[in-house]
Amino acid sequence: MKNNTTKKSKQFDELEVYRHLRTNIEYSSVDTKVQVVNITSANSGEGKTTTASNLAIVSANQFSKVLLVDCDMRKPYIHKKFNISNRFGLSNVLAQEDMNIPDTFFQKFKDKKGDGILYVLPAGIKVPNPLELLSSDKFKEFLAYMRQRFDFIILDCPPVLSVSDAIPVSCVSDGTIFVVSAQDTDKKVARTALTQLQRNGAHVIGSVLSKTDRTTESYYNYY
Incomplete structure (x- = not known):
């Protein structure tokens, strides 16, 4: 019985930090509503998909219709x-x-905890030109149409330094969240990726520090 309680407590704590993340996104801009956010990182394996998925799950408990889209058509x-x-x-x-x-x-x-519904759109069949598709007017049209149908939209993008696919997605989103792994991300590499995003017009509203020591005060940090 004791072990089960501890396990549930850890699970709750992890979901709670994503609720804090969702709240911080909501209040990251006073004048403009943040309806579409894209999640990216410098390299693969730094926790961006986990962040996007869990953020979508907790957001569905607040909004009526939440959409999670896999924009990583390569992997x-x-x-x-x-x-x-x-x-x-x-x-x-x-x-x-x-x-x-x-x-x-x-x-x-x-x-069961909320009234909202999470809609998930995977990447779909592999194509030879993901960057062209994500840079196209068709993708902008898709996103504009989704804005009319959903309260909150989360786009899981490829890593910035692996391919350029995240750049055009960042430019049509209301904000970009940059995931940094405490265990894997080199500081200079993270700085290079952030600079690349900002130079191309992305509105980086914050960063999430993942894979921190769970014995520390917080598991995920948002700043």
Whole structure:
């Protein structure tokens, strides 16, 4: 019984920090509503997909309709996180002639703790030109259409220094969250990635420090 209580306590603490992250995003801009955020990092394996997924889960308890999109069409992982098919996703949507996308195209998840629904759109079939798709007017049209249908949208992007795919996505988002791993990210590498984002017009609203020692006061830090 004691072990189960400890396990539940740790799980609660981890979800609670994502609620703090969601709140900080909400109040990061006084004048402009932050409706679309993209999550990226310098390199792979630094916790961006975990951050995006958990942020989406806790946000669904606050908003009626939350959308999580896997924009990493080179190495997609969202579908594995949620154990869903990747046969249809973002790449398929962008290949359509129009943006008439029914709700049945999305995987839906309902949490008993809230009234909202989390909609997940995986990356979809592999394409030879992800950067061209994400830089296209079609992607801008897709995002504009999604803004009308969802209260909050989270875009999981590829790492900045691996490919350039995150740059065009950052430029059409309301804010970019940059994930830094306490265990894996080199300080100079992180600075280079941030500089690259900012030089290309991304609005970096904050950073998340992941993979910190759980014995310390906080697991994730947002600043």
